[in-house]
Amino acid sequence: MAKKNAIGKENVKVEKKETKSKSGVSDFVDQTKQELEKVVWPSRQQLLSESTAVILMVILVSTVIYLVDSLFSWGAQQVF
Secondary structure (H helix, E strand, C coil): CCCECCCCCECCCCCCCCCCCCCHHHHHHHHHHHHHHHCCCCCHHHHHHHHHHHHHHHHHHHHHHHHHHHHHHHHHHHHC
């Protein structure tokens, strides 16, 4: 029986599979395919909404940086 950790989940030991008959490249490709099968891909709506949010935040932050830079530029011109 596996011991429970602080969160209450069981620690599970993962056994390493020995595959000496496969070459390194084919083994890598097989493992990559196995991992990609585990990926939870976003829906089209989720992809579009999150991409839109990222683009809007980039625009917002770049605008703020531009405005602060313009303010400091104007301030430096007034002093010097």
